[in-house]
Amino acid sequence: MSSAGVLAINPLCENMILPPMPVHTQDFIVIHLAMSGSVVPIRVLESDSIASVKLRIQSYKGFVVKNQKLVCEGRELARRDSSVKDYGVADGNVIHLVVKLSDLQMINVKTSSGKEFTFHVDRNRDVGYVKKQLAKSKKGLIDTDEQDILCEGEELEDETLIHDIRKHNNDGVIHLFVRKSAKIRVTPMEKNFELAIVAPQVNDSREYDSADRHHTKGDDGTGYCGLVARDPMNREFWLEPIIVNPKAELPSVLFDLINSTYQGLGKGNYPKRSSEGTGGAYLMMDALGNKYVSVFKPIDEEPMAVNNPRGLPLSLNGEGLKKGTTVGEGALREVAAYLLDHPKSGRRSFSGEYKGFAGVPPTILATCMHKGFNHPESLKEKIGSLQMFMENSGSCEDMGPSAFPVDEVHKISVLDIRMANADRHAGNILVSKGEDGRFVLIPIDHGYCLPHSFEDCTFDWLYWPQARQRFSPETVDYINSLDAEEDIALLNFYGWNLPLECARTLRISTMLLKKGVEKGLSPFAIGSIMCRENLNKQSVIEEIVEEADDCVLPGSSEAAFMETVSEIMDRRLDSIAEL
Numbered sequence: 342m343s344s345a346g347v348l349a350i351n352p353l354c355e356n357m358i359l360p361p362m363p364v365h366t367q368d369f370i371v372i373h374l375a376m377s378g379s380v381v382p383i384r385v386l387e388s389d390s391i392a393s394v395k396l397r398i399q400s401y402k403g404f405v406v407k408n409q410k411l412v413c414e415g416r417e418l419a420r421r422d423s424s425v426k427d428y429g430v431a432d433g434n435v436i437h438l439v440v441k442l443s444d445l446q447m448i449n450v451k452t453s454s455g456k457e458f459t460f461h462v463d464r465n466r467d468v469g470y471v472k473k474q475l476a477k478s479k480k481g482l483i484d485t486d487e488q489d490i491l492c493e494g495e496e497l498e499d500e501t502l503i504h505d506i507r508k509h510n511n512d513g514v515i516h517l518f519v520r521k522s523a524k525i526r527v528t529p530m531e532k533n534f535e536l537a538i539v540a541p542q543v544n545d546s547r548e549y550d551s552a553d554r555h556h557t558k559g560d561d562g563t564g565y566c567g568l569v570a571r572d573p574m575n576r577e578f579w580l581e582p583i584i585v586n587p588k589a590e591l592p593s594v595l596f597d598l599i600n601s602t603y604q605g606l607g608k609g610n611y612p613k614r615s616s617e618g619t620g621g622a623y624l625m626m627d628a629l630g631n632k633y634v635s636v637f638k639p640i641d642e643e644p645m646a647v648n649n650p651r652g653l654p655l656s657l658n659g660e661g662l663k664k665g666t667t668v669g670e671g672a673l674r675e676v677a678a679y680l681l682d683h684p685k686s687g688r689r690s691f692s693g694e695y696k697g698f699a700g701v702p703p704t705i706l707a708t709c710m711h712k713g714f715n716h717p718e719s720l721k722e723k724i725g726s727l728q729m730f731m732e733n734s735g736s737c738e739d740m741g742p743s744a745f746p747v748d749e750v751h752k753i754s755v756l757d758i759r760m761a762n763a764d765r766h767a768g769n770i771l772v773s774k775g776e777d778g779r780f781v782l783i784p785i786d787h788g789y790c791l792p793h794s795f796e797d798c799t800f801d802w803l804y805w806p807q808a809r810q811r812f813s814p815e816t817v818d819y820i821n822s823l824d825a826e827e828d829i830a831l832l833n834f835y836g837w838n839l840p841l842e843c844a845r846t847l848r849i850s851t852m853l854l855k856k857g858v859e860k861g862l863s864p865f866a867i868g869s870i871m872c873r874e875n876l877n878k879q880s881v882i883e884e885i886v887e888e889a890d891d892c893v894l895p896g897s898s899e900a901a902f903m904e905t906v907s908e909i910m911d912r913r914l915d916s917i918a919e920l
């Protein structure tokens with residue numbers, strides 16, 4: 342039967358997304374794609390891969406595959422090669438589509454004197470802003486009144502938003518041409534220059550009345566704690582670090598982070614919700630409104646949490662989007678990833694360095710209140726993670742991995758293996774350039790680390806060529822210095838009494854990393870032990886845990902269990918090393 346015939350007997354919807362080829366009707370199931378308040382039925386085959394379903398959505402709806410996230414019954418359909426059936430998606434199921442749009446747009450600018458440069462700009466900025474940056478960035482460049490900006494020969498108004506410039510090549514880059522305005526004589530332009538623009542303007546123009554601002558704590562001028570600001574319109578904001586253990590000192594980098602975020606809020610700069618990601622992630626500005634300083638992710642806006650702004654339904658059993666995680670614990674996991682990312686020079690608690698081995702941005706648990714967050718009911722304080730905003734030129738999703746230095750990929754692999762990260766896709770690794778011009782990778786989004794089962798561990802870097810190379814001696818030394826018991830105690834000290842199953846995950850993954858390195862295995866070989874080849878086949882680490890579970894007597898101690906895991910792991914690693 343032709344697909345047209347199928348449509349004729351099924352009056353469901355004229356917008357129905359059809360499969361590409363005529364297939365017999367009974368092979369199909371109909372699923373419902375929910376997004377932004379609308380629901381579109383799609384007919385799919387149970388044997389269709391998730392990748393092919395996404396491709397179909399791309400061709401009918403225009404959202405490119407890499408920007409789509411599909412969620413069904415509380416689970417992200419993350420594995421592209423797995424089938425609809427593998428995920429247990431059945432006829433009539435609703436699949437939620439979350440579309441990630443980058444906040445930044447790449448722009449290429451050519452000047453009339455033949456200079457050319459490329460930079461990123463926030464999509465919410467307008468052409469006038471681009472002009473200002475051009476004028477400001479280098480002396481001798483024409484000022485704003487002297488620039489005309491054209492796109493494909495058409496002059497753009499200053500008020501035109503970058504978001505609204507639809508003309509770009511297949512490369513997704515907007516190509517602009519700057520010419521000197523006909524009206525004004527101008528001085529010649531300088532040579533090449535580089536421009537970095539990553540600071541969108543989200544100022545609320547209404548001014549806070551500083552007289553109304555008062556400190557409830559820290560009135561000595563050093564305190565950032567418990568500051569409340571009130572403006573004439575009676576809006577309020579609040580920002581305070583959550584310090585569970587009074588003995589835990591706040592390092593200056595986190596003190597500054599809270600302070601600068603607070604000052605930005607105090608100046609009336611609204612948090613801007615990132616258009617990327619499945620939860621609420623708010624970009625917070627500095628006092629001048631010139632640059633982002635931090636990212637706040639409230640726990641009640643996580644995927645499947647009660648105030649999720651992306652329309653994902655509530656979790657029915659409390660489990661997060663990834664197996665073995667819990668809704669509302671993302672912030673704890675984000676902070677844990679920072680705390681456990683020990684600097685090369687020593688343990689996180691004793692070292693004054695803020696930069697850890699893998700470079701997880703400084704992160705702290707905080708309470709924040711602002712009407713710019715998602716408050717379907719009343720304005721409330723929110724608990725969440727506050728993380729330093731890292732300047733970047735995009736994520737690893739935007740480019741091929743070949744240019745990444747080996748040690749940069751290896752540092753991410755060490756972090757992910759230790760933390761049994763269930764959400765390491767390339768979009769969660771930001772890219773920037775170091776002073777020496779080398780790419781630097783910045784790991785973000787650790788809300789699904791330390792799950793209590795290994796089922797959803799996925800590492801995109803596994804398939805990058807660098808992962809096949811062995812760790813350097815320096816990295817091996819770092820790995821050898823790791824101690825899971827110390828890590829558990831450290832998290833405890835900072836207020837997170839790790840549940841037994843998550844502590845076990847940390848113990849097992851640290852053990853695997855250390856034993857793997859001892860046997861000379863590459864990140865690929867170790868990572869492959871942790872990740873499932875496909876949805877229905879347990880990973881080697883899952884098999885090891887299952888075997889250990891079967892071996893130990895009920896009521897055995899955790900130490901006895903770990904001893905058994907160690908023996909089984911040695912055996913399995915020996916057989917892998919022999920291959």
Ligand SMILES: Nc1ncnc2c1ncn2[C@@H]1O[C@H](COP(=O)(O)OP(=O)(O)OP(=O)(O)O)[C@@H](O)[C@H]1O
Nearest residue numbers: 615617618619620622636702728729730731785786
């Ligand atoms: N520390 C940071 N520095 C710079 N940008 C950041 C930082 N943290 C988050 N972002 C930006 O905010 C976006 C959303 O953040 P994040 O990925 O943590 O949210 P999420 O909802 O948990 O996403 P996901 O759907 O991938 O789980 C990121 O894609 C990135 O563009």
